[in-house]
């Protein structure tokens with residue numbers, strides 16, 4: 001009889017149970033801790049990072065903590081263009097979910113703006129006030145428009161849950177901003193963006209400097225519809241008439257989620273602008289491709305050959321732009337082995353600020369590790385070692401000179417996009433930039449690369465700073481930059497079901 005002694009089997013069971021609990025307990029805690037509330041302010045996300053600068057009055061933030069710490073600031077909705085100034089460019093865009101046809105006749109189930117995708121090219125002259133009324137006729141889940149690369153007032157930034165509520169069916173929202181920088185930009189939804197942008201809720205925005213007569217202006221917006229590569233919505237080549245001797249400026253817009261090479265055959269070209277900023281002293285280029293970051297733009301200028309032969313702009317795939325007058329017979333040529341390096345391209349020019357004396361220094365180190373994202377196990381992106389939403393909130397004061405070091409040890413490339421600002425590249429992998437000031441709003445950070453960038457905090461608001469491989473953003477590669485004294489009344493989730501990524 002062994003009445004009072006537990007059997008060996010029972011001991012084993014008890015040990016196994018304890019071991020299981022020891023393993024599962026923390027996992028359950030991690031799982032539960034990762035669950036996102038049904039509504040939260042991005043201002044309550046993660047932890048404050050002051051970058052070595054003064055700490056403001058916001059104090060420490062904790063998800064689920066009292067959100068009553070944000071009183072007394074300016075709300076993002078107050079950060080608008082001059083309300084007394086009449087608009088110079090006004091238009092209405094109506095968004096629909098519908099089946100439509102590409103120029104080739106191929107049908108695609110997606111989204112249109114004024115019945116087409118890409119939406120209409122919005123054109124303005126530098127300095128004009130642009131006013132766009134967005135109407136959602138039939139897009140479930142709501143929409144917004146973000147003006148990618150335009151440093152708009154924060155209220156017009158179009159980020160659902162940060163600067164506005166998603167615009168539901170039957171509702172509308174009006175965006176107003178001054179197009180004070182000439183260049184190539186684009187617009188797209190920032191509600192469920194990884195799905196709506198893919199589905200075609202996007203278009204090009206071109207801001208011309210006053211007085212550009214004599215240059216042939218060509219938009220080349222590249223987008224994949226269901227895996228079909230298109231230029232301006234066409235599967236085949238876009239043909240543009242350009243007489244011998246004509247200067248043509250081809251505005252390449254990469255709306256895709258990965259970097260895209262662009263190259264030219266039939267004539268040399270110059271890379272005259274990157275991300276809506278002119279390059280200083282761009283030299284002619286032959287036998288080199290330009291790498292256009294996801295979300296980025298590259299303006300390529302060519303002078304048409306005197307003999308009348310055509311010029312082809314290759315855009316990462318079979319569809320391209322062919323410039324010609326009598327003949328458009330310009331067969332594709334393979335991608336050149338060499339890629340133009342913006343770090344050394346063009347000639348130096350002084351900056352209007354001194355990045356050697358920053359007021360704040362931030363790290364944005366992208367990594368990857370196992371964990372839970374909103375209760376879902378996976379190997380997720382990290383920012384400075386933290387999983388979303390426990391990521392840094394970068395705090396600045398208006399007027400600060402900011403340096404940020406972006407590194408990437410995550411095993412995949414990330415096109416990093418800071419809203420509301422342009423940043424200048426200082427170094428790549430420790431090598432200083434020696435060419436034209438290289439201003440970016442969409443910076444391809446390759447595997448293992450480290451960039452140092454700098455910008456002036458001159459546009460108050462709460463701004464996303466995220467990966468523009470939009471599925472990555474929805475997988476947690478999203479942080480924010482916020483200004484001292486600015487608050488947002490909007491929440492991610494909530495009654496408008498805001499889902500910015």
Ligand SMILES: [Cu+2]
Nearest residue numbers: 414467469472
């Ligand atoms: Cu990414």
